[in-house]
Amino acid sequence: MKTRYSYFCPCPRGLETALAEELAEIAALKTPKTIHVHTQVPGGVHFSGELNDAYRVNLHSRIASRVLLRMAHGGYSNENDIYDLTLEQPWEDWFGYHHTIRVDVTAVKSPLKSLEFTTLKIKDAICDRFRDQFTQRPSVDTKQPDMRIVGFLDAHNYTVYLDTSGEALFKRGWRLETGDAPLRENLAAGLLRTAGWKPGVPLFDPMCGSGTILIEAAQMVAGIPPGMRREFAFEKFAAFDEEEWQDIKNAIRMNPLPSEPTIFGSDISGDMVSMTRNNLNKAGIKFEVPLKQIEAQEIKAPTEQAGILLTNPPYGERIGVRGDQSFEPDDLAREFFSAFSANLKQRFAGWSVFLFTADLGLPKLLRLKESRKTPFFNGALECRLFRFDMVAGFNRREAAKPKETE
Secondary structure: OOOOEEEEEEOOOOOHHHHHHHHHHHHOOOOOOOOEEEEEEOOEEEEEEOHHHHHHHHHHOOOOOOOEEEEEEEEOOOHHHHHHHHHOOOHHHOOOOOOEEEEEEEEOOOOOOOHHHHHHHHHHHHHHHHHHHHOOOOEEOOOOOOEEEEEEEOOOEEEEEEEOOOOOOOOOOOOOOOOOOOOOHHHHHHHHHHOOOOOOOOEEEOOOOOOHHHHHHHHHHHOOOOOOOOOOHHHHOOOOOHHHHHHHHHOOOOOOOOOOOOEEEEEOOHHHHHHHHHHHHHOOOOOOOOEEEOOHHHOOOOOOOOOEEEEOOOOHHHHOOOOOOOOOHHHHHHHHHHHHHHHHHHHOOOOEEEEEEOOOOHHHHHOOOOOEEEEEEEOOEEEEEEEEEOOOOHHHHHHHOOOOOO
């Protein structure tokens, strides 16, 4: 029987339930099922499985930030306890002294005074273990390490993980260029899931920037796994099974190309539209995703069938009305969102509109009442995904209202 391991997948805060659902879907790809999804905690989901299940989750998860394999868990009262528990682990079964390492520590309510010192003690323990056995030790490389070791401390317990992913999983391996403030890919995938979008449903991003939301959706339509174009840390593990990894990749079945477009994008900036087109190409999208350079206040519904409009509206300067500097940013935002809202009411009857923003006063700017708001964190920034349902006849009712007199 194969050894089972405990894993933890961190994810953007707010996406824990979406990640747990996704892990259950990935578990169903294998018969008999060996992935078991356990508890959700703020910022991630615990699961257990075989070593090749880490291969699967790294390849298929759109929402996880990493897949961490638990090496040890125990109580501590000082840094020496952390050193001792780390020293006891068989690191040499996983990697060699010729590999480079990096150690990161996260703490919640830990009584320890210095996280830097704790990080150093974990690194020392790993290096001392190698030195005792082989008279040589791994070097530290903080930029591009072969192996990342992650320590987590709460008030009483210490858990140490070996990262199976390498680079964070939102780095899909295709992106070379970004616009300003790009949305991370795993957050974009989580927003699509939270909005209830599924392949086949019309999707429109009218402020698409460098195209992250559109590309995540297009890869789902095509059946391209997010990890298809990149490498992972587990490929350097001593126990890595190349044959199993090839079998998992060979089991991927691409979807037939759609007969007509269902994903659409636009942006005020021609440069962004070109960048999105370029990025779609790099991400392996072989079907048409119609893109247009147009201001968001002037867009029209791209299909007869109502669908989902999902966008991450720009902040401040990125709203610019073709570089018009005569407005103050607040006036600009008010003007922009008022025109955008009027256009949505007029031309998007029946659509569900989702706006992801750090501006919690956005509904007021739009003069719309949200039907739902879901809290998320984009890094440390608290955000909301606002949902507005564009009811048919909305605009006629608005027009029939008595006008306010000055």
